[in-house]
Amino acid sequence: MIAKQGLEGIVATTSSISSIIDDNLTYVGYNIDDLTENATFEEVIYLLWHLELPTKEQLQELKNQIADNMELPKEVIATLKSMPTDKIHPMAALRTAVSLLGLYDDEADVMEKEANYRKAIRLQAKMPTIVAAFSRIRKGLEPVAPRKDFDIAENFLYMLNGKEPEKIEVEAMNKALILHADHELNASTFTARVCVATLSDVYSGITSAIGALKGPLHGGANEQVMKMLTEIGSVDKAEQYVLDKLSKKEKIMGFGHRVYRSGDPRAKHLKEMSRKLTELTGEPEWYDISVKVHETFTSQKPLPPNVDFYSASVYHSLGIDHDLFTPIFAVSRVSGWLAHILEQYDNNRLIRPRAEYTGPSLRQYVPVDQR
Numbered sequence: 001m002i003a004k005q006g007l008e009g010i011v012a013t014t015s016s017i018s019s020i021i022d023d024n025l026t027y028v029g030y031n032i033d034d035l036t037e038n039a040t041f042e043e044v045i046y047l048l049w050h051l052e053l054p055t056k057e058q059l060q061e062l063k064n065q066i067a068d069n070m071e072l073p074k075e076v077i078a079t080l081k082s083m084p085t086d087k088i089h090p091m092a093a094l095r096t097a098v099s100l101l102g103l104y105d106d107e108a109d110v111m112e113k114e115a116n117y118r119k120a121i122r123l124q125a126k127m128p129t130i131v132a133a134f135s136r137i138r139k140g141l142e143p144v145a146p147r148k149d150f151d152i153a154e155n156f157l158y159m160l161n162g163k164e165p166e167k168i169e170v171e172a173m174n175k176a177l178i179l180h181a182d183h184e185l186n187a188s189t190f191t192a193r194v195c196v197a198t199l200s201d202v203y204s205g206i207t208s209a210i211g212a213l214k215g216p217l218h219g220g221a222n223e224q225v226m227k228m229l230t231e232i233g234s235v236d237k238a239e240q241y242v243l244d245k246l247s248k249k250e251k252i253m254g255f256g257h258r259v260y261r262s263g264d265p266r267a268k269h270l271k272e273m274s275r276k277l278t279e280l281t282g283e284p285e286w287y288d289i290s291v292k293v294h295e296t297f298t299s300q301k302p303l304p305p306n307v308d309f310y311s312a313s314v315y316h317s318l319g320i321d322h323d324l325f326t327p328i329f330a331v332s333r334v335s336g337w338l339a340h341i342l343e344q345y346d347n348n349r350l351i352r353p354r355a356e357y358t359g360p361s362l363r364q365y366v367p368v369d370q371r
């Protein structure tokens with residue numbers, strides 16, 4: 001039997017990390033609403049990697065390990081500086097920098113469980129530093145060194161802007177990081193699992209996953225949402241804009257999902273954050289335009305917004321450049337990719353499905369000068 005196009009509905013692995021059942025998302029049994037309201041991103045990382053929430057001591061140990069590993073090798077900074085920063089997408093820079101990190105990790109090809117865990121910590125710690133450093137370098141600024149007393153959310157905003165962020169900004173970033181951390185067998189996570197199931201290394205797995213997340217049908221959608229909101233420009237233009245796009249059979253980014261039917265449970269948190277933050281920054285129009293697009297789109301198609309829709313106006317309100325939205329998704333999702341990579345190694349078998357051949361039937365080779 002051939003699978004539906006895009007492997008729709010196919011259960012391709014077992015996993016204990018996250019589940020989507022009846023449109024409810026849980027990380028290792030904890031509802032995403034509960035975690036978003038109460039946890040820190042570091043607690044969620046620990047949960048995804050150890051399948052239990054940490055004790056105070058375990059959490060402190062993880063935070064220390066991350067803080068000790070945030071600095072980038074000088075060679076990676078030098079390469080970021082040598083990139084054609086005005087021409088490339090930050091996701092391409094991130095993909096290259098993560099691959100490069102592997103060259104400066106003596107344990108890159110050591111396949112023992114403990115070594116893979118150490119690499120997970122290094123990658124989780126260094127990805128925010130890469131994104132922030134790239135952003136500064138392309139503005140002609142020096143990268144800002146991470147602070148050991150800051151958690152990931154706070155450090156990321158600090159390294160990006162070179163000043164201590166406000167409490168509300170840190171809270172919003174922490175929630176956003178939790179909401180994007182893992183999502184069952186989405187395309188980038190599947191990519192990471194396929195890669196490491198060949199017994200390739202962790203850096204290869206994460207580099208491949210970044211490539212998959214970059215596409216606009218997946219993580220790249222959040223940047224496209226902001227592009228659309230900017231193009232619309234004011235609430236009174238939103239309805240016509242959506243109707244025009246739909247009449248041309250074009251997709252509206254940030255809507256629809258392969259798995260969710262009644263709605264993506266992450267969207268309501270981002271919607272509320274968007275409302276609060278846009279009000280605080282004195283730019284409520286970004287929220288108002290988003291709501292109008294939401295209302296118009298769902299009056300035409302029964303496809304609710306996904307995680308990428310309201311995250312766009314949230315990140316915009318945090319003053320983040322629009323092409324950094326997808327790299328921020330990667331800074332969060334690397335926690336889930338790493339959890340899945342570690343799980344894959346623990347019970348590995350090569351992932352190699354079949355294809356039904358639909359090309360020409362057997363034919364004879366004709367030499368080039370006779371064709």
Ligand SMILES: CC(=O)SCCNC(=O)CCNC(=O)[C@H](O)C(C)(C)COP(=O)(O)OP(=O)(O)OC[C@H]1O[C@@H](n2cnc3c(N)ncnc32)[C@H](O)[C@@H]1OP(=O)(O)O
Pocket residue numbers: 006216217218219221250251252253254255256257258259301303306307308
């Ligand atoms: C973090 C994440 O990855 S969340 C997803 C982020 N991606 C986006 O927001 C991009 C926009 N959304 C989409 O492209 C899709 O909804 C996907 C890729 C997320 C899921 O797609 P699938 O389940 O494969 O649905 P598919 O793309 O086949 O669409 C099915 C039908 O719904 C329509 N549709 C789906 N999403 C949208 C959309 N956002 N806007 C307009 N129409 C849509 C398609 O045009 C198609 O219509 P048709 O049957 O008349 O041709």
Ligand SMILES: O=C([O-])CC(=O)C(=O)O
Pocket residue numbers: 182183185186187218257258259306307
């Ligand atoms: O699960 C998916 O297909 C896409 C998604 O929402 C995610 O990766 O967060």
